[in-house]
Amino acid sequence: MPGSRRGVWAVSPAADQEVGVRAILDALPEVAEADVPLARYSWLGVGGPADVLVVAGSRDQLELAIRLAHQYGLPWHVYGGLTNMLLPDSGLRGIVVLNRARAVHFEEGYRLQCDSGAIVVQVAREAIERGWGGLTWAVGLPGTIGGAVVNNAGAFGGEISRVLVSADVFTPSGEVSQVPASWFDFRYRCSKLKGAGERWLVLASEFRLRAADSDELRAKAEEYSLRRTRSQPPGRTLGSTFKNPPGDYAGRLIEAAGLKGTRCGGMAVSERHANFFMNEGGATAADFRALLDRVQSEVHAQFGVQLEPEIEILPEG
Numbered sequence: 113m114p115g116s117r118r119g120v121w122a123v124s125p126a127a128d129q130e131v132g133v134r135a136i137l138d139a140l141p142e143v144a145e146a147d148v149p150l151a152r153y154s155w156l157g158v159g160g161p162a163d164v165l166v167v168a169g170s171r172d173q174l175e176l177a178i179r180l181a182h183q184y185g186l187p188w189h190v191y192g193g194l195t196n197m198l199l200p201d202s203g204l205r206g207i208v209v210l211n212r213a214r215a216v217h218f219e220e221g222y223r224l225q226c227d228s229g230a231i232v233v234q235v236a237r238e239a240i241e242r243g244w245g246g247l248t249w250a251v252g253l254p255g256t257i258g259g260a261v262v263n264n265a266g267a268f269g270g271e272i273s274r275v276l277v278s279a280d281v282f283t284p285s286g287e288v289s290q291v292p293a294s295w296f297d298f299r300y301r302c303s304k305l306k307g308a309g310e311r312w313l314v315l316a317s318e319f320r321l322r323a324a325d326s327d328e329l330r331a332k333a334e335e336y337s338l339r340r341t342r343s344q345p346p347g348r349t350l351g352s353t354f355k356n357p358p359g360d361y362a363g364r365l366i367e368a369a370g371l372k373g374t375r376c377g378g379m380a381v382s383e384r385h386a387n388f389f390m391n392e393g394g395a396t397a398a399d400f401r402a403l404l405d406r407v408q409s410e411v412h413a414q415f416g417v418q419l420e421p422e423i424e425i426l427p428e429g
C-alpha cells in the first residue's frame with residue numbers, strides 16, 4: 113500500500129510495486145531509469161537488467177531512493193563501482209542504486225570525511241598530494257569508499273579498517289546512526305555488512321590519517337602502481353576471484369593446477385595472473401560460475417584446498 117511503512121524485506125504485491133516504481137521515477141527523474149542492463153555499469157561487463165536503476169549523485173538522492181524503496185516495500189540494492197560483484201544474467205528486481213555521492217573533506221587533525229560514493233583512487237591521490245599518509249596503498253584500488261569499507265579492501269599490507277574511525281550508516285529501520293570502526297567486525301576482505309546490501313547502507317565515513325612527506329608517498333604510490341601494472345591483466349575482470357588460503361596464494365595454486373588460459377564460454381583464467389578471470393567478450397554470469405566451479409574442483413582435487421570466492425556472487429532470480 114503506498115505510503116505505509118513495511119519491513120525492509122517485505123515485498124509488496126505487484127500492483128503496489130508498480131506504484132512504487134512510478135514514484136521513484138517521478139521523484140528522481142534525472143537519475144532514475146526503468147529496465148536498465150547492469151552489464152553497462154559492472155566492471156566485468158556482465159549482468160541482466162535492473163527493474164529501476166538510480167544513479168545517485170548526492171547523499172540526498174541516495175537517501176531519497178532508499179526511503180522510497182522502503183516506503184513502497186520494494187527490494188533495493190546499493191553498489192559503488194560494481195568492481196567486486198558477479199551480477200546475475202536474470203538481473204535484479206526492485207531498485208538498484210549506484211552510489212555517486214562523492215563529497216570529500218580534508219579537515220584539521222588529519223581527519224578525512226568522505227561520502228560513501230567517493231572514488232577511492234581519487235581520495236588516495238589527493239591524500240598523497242597533501243602529505244597525508246595512510247591511504248597510499250589504495251592508489252590502484254578500483255571502486256568506492258563504501259565498497260572498500262564493506263569489503264575491508266586492502267593491498268600491499270594496508271587495509272581500510274586500519275584508518276577508519278567511524279561511519280554514518282542507514283539502519284534497516286531507516287534511521288541514520290554513527291557507528292565506530294569496531295562495529296563493522298572487520299576480517300580479511302570482509303565486514304559484517306558484506307552481503308547485507310538490502311538492510312544496511314554506509315552513507316559516509318571518517319578516517320584518521322597522519323602527517324607524511326608527499327615525495328615519499330608519491331614514490332611509494334609509483335611503486336605500487338608499477339607492481340599492479342606488471343602483475344595484473346588489463347580488461348574486464350573483478351580482480352582476485354578467490355581469497356588467498358592461509359599460508360598460500362590462490363593464483364599460485366590455480367597456476368600449479370595447470371589452469372591458466374582455461375575457458376568457459378566468454379570467460380577465461382588470465383594468462384598473466386591466474387586468480388583473475390577475464391571477460392574476453394560476450395561472457396555471461398553462467399560462464400563465470402562454470403569457470404569458478406571448474407577451477408575450485410580442480411584445485412581441490414590436486415591439492416586438497418577449497419578455494420573460497422573473494423568476489424560476491426548474486427544468485428539467478
Ligand SMILES: Cc1cc2nc3c(=O)[nH]c(=O)nc-3n(C[C@H](O)[C@H](O)[C@H](O)COP(=O)(O)OP(=O)(O)OC[C@H]3O[C@@H](n4cnc5c(N)ncnc54)[C@H](O)[C@@H]3O)c2cc1C
Nearest residue numbers: 191192193194195196255256258259260265266309314351
Ligand atoms: C582490477 C581490480 C583490482 C582489484 N584489486 C583489489 C585489491 O587490491 N584489494 C582489494 O581489497 N580489492 C580489490 N579489488 C576488488 C574491489 O575493487 C574492492 O572490493 C572494492 O573495494 C569494491 O568497491 P565497489 O565500490 O566497487 O563495491 P561494489 O562492487 O559496488 O559492492 C561490493 C559490496 O559492497 C556493498 N556496498 C557498496 N557500497 C555500499 C554502501 N555505501 N553501503 C553498503 N553497502 C555497500 C555492495 O552492496 C556489495 O555487497 C579489485 C577489483 C578489480 C576489478
